[in-house]
Amino acid sequence: MKRNIYILLGAVLLIGIALAQNTDSGIAAVFKQEQPMPTETGPKAGLLAPPFSLTGLDGKTYSVGGAKEKATFVSFWASWCDPCKQEAPELNHLAEKYQDKLDLYGVNVTSYDKLKDAKAFVDEYKLTFPIPLDEKGTVYAQYNGVAFPTNVLIDSRGVIQEIVLGILPEKELEKKIKKLIAN
Missing domain, CATH: 1.20.5 (Single alpha-helices involved in coiled-coils or other helix-helix interfaces)
Structure with a gap:
């Protein structure tokens, strides 16, 4: 017994x-409840990402904003930025690894850079992801850009989940990307 x-x-x-x-x-x-959709647009976590369309180095137009099939990662950078140089190979690796679940755009803030230097940077680091050009700096300003790099993680609903100023170790950045694409 x-x-x-x-x-x-x-x-x-x-x-x-x-x-x-x-x-x-x-x-x-x-039991997980869907987060309510925000109605306000702005450059901070929990708000809809400010929409934009920019022409890339390849001549194609790239758009951010609104619901998409994939999550979006936007990295604002300049060729003279040492942390951007450190981060470039990591972003290339992550863009390739998560290409089926994540659109990664490396937005060159050309108003703070030179086009020829941006092209040389892309060639040097063999970047394979799209490089839209923010020639007037208006998109960077829309996102209240204050440092390079500025990385914006946007879920597939078009909602900013996080804004990261500066660089993170690749494993930490990948953890954030995994969380982003899981939403």
């Missing part, structure tokens, strides 16, 4: 542990 009670208690304990480990996935997903 005591043996059966111990077996029953052990089974209940194991089930409790299994349920506790699954709270971040299956069970929690059932």
Whole structure:
């Protein structure tokens, strides 16, 4: 009789542990409520990303704003920026790794740079992701840009999830990207 009670208690304990480990996935997903859609646009987390369209180095037009199939990562940079030089290979790697789930745009703030230097930077670091040109700095201003790089993480609904000033270690940046594409 005591043996059966111990077996029953052990089974209940194991089930409790299994349920506790699954709270971040299956069970929690059932009870997870959708965040309400913001109605305000602005350059901060929780608001709709200010929309823009810019022409890239490749002559194509790239647009940000509104709902999309993928999350969007926008990195504002300049060729003379040492942290941007450090981050470029990491962004290239992450853009390639998450290309099916993330649109990564490296917006060159050409108003603070020179076009020939931006092109040389792209060639030197062999950047494979689109490089839209913010020739007048209006988009950078829309996002209250104050430092290079400024990285904006936008979910597929078009809502800014985070703005990162400066660089992060690649593993930390990748963790943020994983969280972004999971939303």
